[in-house]
Amino acid sequence: MTGAEAAVTGVAAEESAAARRVALRPATPADRELLFRVYASTREEELAPVPWPPEAKEAFLRQQFDAQDAWWRANYDGASFEVVVADGRDVGRLYLWEGPSEVRIVDVALLPQARRDGIGTSLVRDVQARASAAGKSVTIHVERMNPALRLYERLGFRLVEDKGVYLFLSWSGDAVS
Numbered sequence: 001m002t003g004a005e006a007a008v009t010g011v012a013a014e015e016s017a018a019a020r021r022v023a024l025r026p027a028t029p030a031d032r033e034l035l036f037r038v039y040a041s042t043r044e045e046e047l048a049p050v051p052w053p054p055e056a057k058e059a060f061l062r063q064q065f066d067a068q069d070a071w072w073r074a075n076y077d078g079a080s081f082e083v084v085v086a087d088g089r090d091v092g093r094l095y096l097w098e099g100p101s102e103v104r105i106v107d108v109a110l111l112p113q114a115r116r117d118g119i120g121t122s123l124v125r126d127v128q129a130r131a132s133a134a135g136k137s138v139t140i141h142v143e144r145m146n147p148a149l150r151l152y153e154r155l156g157f158r159l160v161e162d163k164g165v166y167l168f169l170s171w172s173g174d175a176v177s
Helices: 003-019 029-047 054-075 119-133 149-154
Strands: 022-026 080-086 089-098 102-110 137-143 158-163 166-171
Touching (some): 022 119, 119 149
Antiparallel strands (some): 080 089
């Protein structure tokens, strides 16, 4: 795919998301299984070659999910934990923390059937608009092998620090997006 074709595909996906009704709602304890499914779906490719039985993989993923959730809640006091809803269906999660000079995307993840349809682009652009209106930057840690890294780069995020497995990215209102 050429750069021009990719740009057209990106625009088409964004228009598709705009045509859909995408909303956020606060996550509740009743959403725990959905949030686990979203998390587990982001680890499928990574765990595919691991020769564990499905029950062992699920137990591992549940332990990791619980640890991640507990860490975020302990370290991002006041963060918002939202469920992404597209066309009335729960399709993902968006976790944000707001500091004095930044809006941190703690996590954004979508179920596989909701990916590559412009929903993620729409969510990140909404966060950028909110931050820009408040005179703040947007920051995120992203695994270097995460396919979404291309999205963040396309939306004007720049590398601040290479932390090994993770890259720390930042966007400010003066960045091209």
